[in-house]
Amino acid sequence: MQYLNIRKVHRLMMALALFAGGSQTALAVGTPSGDLISNTATVDYQVGANARFATGSAPDIAVDNRVDVTVANQDLGNVNVSPGQTDRIQTYLVTNTGNTTQGYILTTAVPTAGIPMNNIRIYVDADTDGVPDAGELYTAGTNAGDLDPNGGVGADVMQVLVVADVPAGATNGAFDEFRLIAQTTNAGTNTVTTASVAPDPDPTVVDVVFADGTGTASEIANDGQHSDAANYTVTSASLALAKTVLSTADEFGTDFAIPGASI
Secondary structure, eight states: OHHHHHHHHHHHHHHHHHHHHHHHHHTTTTSOTTOEEEEEEEEEEEETTEEEEEEEEEEEEEOOEEEOEEEEESSTTEEEEOTTOOOEEEEEEEEEOSSSOEEEEEEEEEEEESSOOEEEEEEEOTTOSSOOOGGGBOOTTSOOOOBOTTSSTTTTEEEEEEEEEOOTTOOTTOEEEEEEEEEEEETTSSOBOOOOSSOOSSTTSOOEEEOOOOOSTTOOTTSSEEEEEEEEEEOOOOOOOOOOOOOOBOTTSSOOOOTTOBO
16 A cells, blocks of 8 residues: 555655746746756655655756847838038837847848938947937948846846938939848847757756847748838929919000019
């Protein structure tokens, strides 16, 4: 009888351990990658009049790296421009919504160029004043800066300005569609982050999982990058001038256009 009770207890311990492991995994969302989750189960039981207990534990599990980035335009999708204007600005927010500090490579794409805009630049607006300062000019192909999702208020967000000039010959109603794309990199480097193909057999190894959503047509979901788009649209006045002669009056009270007459 005692032997049968112990077998039942062992089965109960295994069930509790699995339950505990499942609960801990659910809580891992938002937990920094690399944090270890420990699983321990304790069972108190009785054999006859004897109180007993047993403990069991599973191997530690490391929280994996959930790579998630969001790019969001702040201009309601459009910026009006006029012919000959310079330094016209589109504003974007790049947010690290994952659980690991990451860097980002920034690029623009212009699938529709009806104006077309020129002298295109990207600025990382560190002081968030909306002004493209010279010291904030982004160098293509480099890490624009690391964002720490667990670093406190504002540490997970980067304000980015896309800046371009309008040619003098731009026509009314013409538009360019601009896209800002943020590609995730390993923190502090220009190395593009790559996803794990499958979970590592060692549960303490941190795997990389892409969890980003679908942005524009420049990229797809779960590819380690994200984008958003806005238009530059030309809005200029169209002016037509017509001059009409209403009357002519000369010094003799006639309507001749002679020297000294008023037209």
